[in-house]
Amino acid sequence: MRLPLLWIIPALPLAAVLLNLLLGDRLGKRGTALLACGSVIAAFGFALRAVLHLAGLPEAERHLIEFAWTWMRVGDFSADVSFLLDPLSAVMVLVVTGVGSLIHVYATGYMSHDPSFRRFFLYLNLFMFAMLTLVLADNYLLLFVGWEGVGLCSYLLIGFWYERPSAAEAGKKAFIVNRIGDFGFMLGAFMLVAATGSLNFDRVFAAAPHVFATGGAAITLTALLMFLGATGKSAQIPLFTWLPDAMEGPTPVSALIHAATMVTAGVYMLARSHVLFEMSPAAMEVVAVIGAATALMAATIGLAQNDIKRVLAYSTVSQLGYMFMACGVGAFGAGIFHVMTHAFFKALLFLGAGSVIHALSDEQDMRRMGGLAPKLPWTHATMLVATLAIAGVPLFSGFFSKDEILADAFASGHYGIWAVGIVGAALTAFYMTRLYVLTFCGAPRLTHEAEHHLHESPPSMIAPLVVLAVLSFIGGYVGMPFQEGGHAFARWLRPVMEAGEVVVPHHELSHGAEWALLAVSVVVALIGIGGALQAYLVVPGIATSLRERFGGLHRLLEHKYWVDEVYDAFVVRPFMAASQWLWRVWDSLVVDGLVNGVGYTLELGSGMLKLVQTGFVGTYALWIALGVIALVLHFTR
Amino acid sequence: MIPLSWLIGLSAIVFTIGVVGVLVRRNALVIFMSIELMLNAANLAFVAFASEMKSLDGQVFVFFVMTVAAAEVAIGLAIIVHLFRLRETVFVDEIHLLKG
Numbered sequence: 069m070r071l072p073l074l075w076i077i078p079a080l081p082l083a084a085v086l087l088n089l090l091l092g093d094r095l096g097k098r099g100t101a102l103l104a105c106g107s108v109i110a111a112f113g114f115a116l117r118a119v120l121h122l123a124g125l126p127e128a129e130r131h132l133i134e135f136a137w138t139w140m141r142v143g144d145f146s147a148d149v150s151f152l153l154d155p156l157s158a159v160m161v162l163v164v165t166g167v168g169s170l171i172h173v174y175a176t177g178y179m180s181h182d183p184s185f186r187r188f189f190l191y192l193n194l195f196m197f198a199m200l201t202l203v204l205a206d207n208y209l210l211l212f213v214g215w216e217g218v219g220l221c222s223y224l225l226i227g228f229w230y231e232r233p234s235a236a237e238a239g240k241k242a243f244i245v246n247r248i249g250d251f252g253f254m255l256g257a258f259m260l261v262a263a264t265g266s267l268n269f270d271r272v273f274a275a276a277p278h279v280f281a282t283g284g285a286a287i288t289l290t291a292l293l294m295f296l297g298a299t300g301k302s303a304q305i306p307l308f309t310w311l312p313d314a315m316e317g318p319t320p321v322s323a324l325i326h327a328a329t330m331v332t333a334g335v336y337m338l339a340r341s342h343v344l345f346e347m348s349p350a351a352m353e354v355v356a357v358i359g360a361a362t363a364l365m366a367a368t369i370g371l372a373q374n375d376i377k378r379v380l381a382y383s384t385v386s387q388l389g390y391m392f393m394a395c396g397v398g399a400f401g402a403g404i405f406h407v408m409t410h411a412f413f414k415a416l417l418f419l420g421a422g423s424v425i426h427a428l429s430d431e432q433d434m435r436r437m438g439g440l441a442p443k444l445p446w447t448h449a450t451m452l453v454a455t456l457a458i459a460g461v462p463l464f465s466g467f468f469s470k471d472e473i474l475a476d477a478f479a480s481g482h483y484g485i486w487a488v489g490i491v492g493a494a495l496t497a498f499y500m501t502r503l504y505v506l507t508f509c510g511a512p513r514l515t516h517e518a519e520h521h522l523h524e525s526p527p528s529m530i531a532p533l534v535v536l537a538v539l540s541f542i543g544g545y546v547g548m549p550f551q552e553g554g555h556a557f558a559r560w561l562r563p564v565m566e567a568g569e570v571v572v573p574h575h576e577l578s579h580g581a582e583w584a585l586l587a588v589s590v591v592v593a594l595i596g597i598g599g600a601l602q603a604y605l606v607v608p609g610i611a612t613s614l615r616e617r618f619g620g621l622h623r624l625l626e627h628k629y630w631v632d633e634v635y636d637a638f639v640v641r642p643f644m645a646a647s648q649w650l651w652r653v654w655d656s657l658v659v660d661g662l663v664n665g666v667g668y669t670l671e672l673g674s675g676m677l678k679l680v681q682t683g684f685v686g687t688y689a690l691w692i693a694l695g696v697i698a699l700v701l702h703f704t705r
Numbered sequence: 706m707i708p709l710s711w712l713i714g715l716s717a718i719v720f721t722i723g724v725v726g727v728l729v730r731r732n733a734l735v736i737f738m739s740i741e742l743m744l745n746a747a748n749l750a751f752v753a754f755a756s757e758m759k760s761l762d763g764q765v766f767v768f769f770v771m772t773v774a775a776a777e778v779a780i781g782l783a784i785i786v787h788l789f790r791l792r793e794t795v796f797v798d799e800i801h802l803l804k805g
Contacts, residue, residue, distance in 0.1 A: 685797045690728055
């Protein structure tokens with residue numbers, strides 16, 4: 069076997085979608101679950117086989133391309149459906165299929181009471197197909213197909229419970245906000261076609277240094293347009309508002325799409341295009357600043373939210389900010405490392421939250437939780453691991469990846485961004501501990517009904533939690549710091565990351581400095597955790613008195629800086645007004661007027677002409693006779 | 706021998722009577738007879754030219770015209786009979802449904 073059968077990885081979930089559609093309800097619940105989970109687990113198996121094959125190759129040859137067919141050929145431009153497996157897409161494909169499999173298994177338990185069980189797995193498998201196309205594509209066009217596909221599935225799954233108006237609204241919001249980003253991505257792709265004549269990764273990256281001036285306006289514009297696409301998909305400032313609302317969808321969806329996989333597509337795209345971004349220092353600065361600003365802003369909002377899923381949503385936005393921060397300072401590998409660890413612990417957090425919500429009969433407000441630790445022992449233990457991982461406690465996975473990002477930011481001289489990152493890390497530790505304490509510790513504040521139905525989740529939901537907890541714990545060890553020539557994860561990604569002409573100089577910190585930075589991140593994480601424990605567990609009065617003392621600030625955070633309201637006032641409403649005007653004036657008067665005018669004119673003309681048709685045979689005969697006379701006169705003249 | 710111009714003149718007169726008949730009469734049967742007049746005027750012109758030019762072509766044509774006219778009469782009369790059954794009239798100015 070020379071080629072590792074890449075096409076079959078996205079094809080398996082697609083086949084499951086088609087079978088699901090064909091067989092319909094004849095599958096039954098068990099059959100649907102088996103088909104959906106089986107296809108994704110099989111895809112994971114094939115992905116694993118392909119990646120093992122890749123790992124067996126010498127480092128320079130880890131770049132497998134599998135051509136399926138030519139999609140279109142227009143003049144010199146051609147787009148292929150062909151797949152690329154290199155160390156970067158290998159990481160993504162394993163995370164997507166691996167975490168995806170676990171979440172599929174979990175969802176069979178979580179959605180077991182839902183009447184639309186089959187539709188749910190249909191969408192979920194369709195999502196897997198689109199996401200795998202996205203990460204395995206070897207050109208921007210096929211990547212865009214996956215990009216749009218995951219956007220569509222995101223919309224369908226956010227609005228899964230469409231009978232709830234808020235869910236339908238949230239789905240629309242996600243779709244429209246994403247469209248703004250996609251628009252940027254498309255313009256960026258057009259720029260690439262115009263400059264290099266191709267969308268194929270290899271050809272674009274090879275041609276880029278010859279057609280773009282390093283640091284020039286063209287490459288900066290291209291990079292920024294593509295980054296706009298990433299801000300939409302990955303929920304960064306200014307397009308982050310859709311992600312918290314996306315929590316209207318079922319919790320496995322939040323875990324799979326809005327935490328572990330789809331929202332990291334933007335980071336993946338940036339890492340994939342690192343050759344282009346590295347040619348534009350200005351665009352890199354923008355990426356770093358936006359990432360840091362998002363990380364801080366979302367973390368502060370997370371402090372004041374009461375809905376358990378919303379806290380996690382803002383946490384996701386914040387963590388995505390860290391990933392972009394990493395890309396912006398040139399540490400694309402660290403960004404992808406954080407994508408991986410984040411996929412583990414954030415999927416775990418969402419699934420754990422889902423388990424809590426499931427146990428409490430759909431209660432999501434943390435003010436009506438508390439004291440759940442003894443009742444939900446497995447959920448509690450796994451959530452604790454995830455909380456420690458995201459808070460950056462040493463030896464857990466999040467610690468390694470977050471610390472690497474912060475160290476790289478410091479090493480590349482972005483001290484301001486490093487400081488923001490440190491503050492964000494403290495806030496992350498604080499709000500995650502707050503979430504943990506409010507949910508699992510203290511006295512129960514459950515409603516009577518919720519308490520009555522309280523139960524630990526079934527094994528199909530607990531098993532994925534345990535697997536993810538193990539991964540959240542050990543996932544970081546591939547990125548142990550203090551290793552000569554970089555850690556295992558960085559070495560793995562090196563063939564991808566060192567491609568391209570302009571390589572950002574790698575800044576080596578002395579071991580002393582690295583230890584010092586490490587110590588700082590540990591200290592701030594512990595301060596965050598300690599502060600939250602103090603405020604919510606040991607002396608519960610502190611939180612209340614702080615809230616009263618800084619009422620304005622608290623309201624600001626609770627209302628998410630009024631970003632939604634500002635967008636509503638300055639973007640949505642003017643846009644609606646403009647649309648109304650276009651509808652009433654341009655469409656109703658001008659366009660309709662033209663169309664109707666043509667009709668009226670014809671009606672008037674034919675109204676006059678029809679008078680000729682008298683219905684009397686004699687008249688017609690007279691016309692014929694006159695015509696003959698006229699012809700005879702004409703020809704005999 | 707009657708000169709050709711007389712024959713053609715007679716043919717023209719008969720044809721004109723036919724045309725005027727078609728245009729001015731109301732009765733479908735009379736209109737039909739007028740059409741027959743026109744056909745026979747044409748036949749007259751044919752045989753006149755045929756004898757003048759010593760050619761049989763014109764006479765052969767006349768047979769064709771007479772055959773076609775016979776068929777036409779059969780169909781035309783059938784239509785008129787049917788029309789009468791439907792509308793109880795054969796006056797064409799009372800039948801003007803197909804007007805704009």
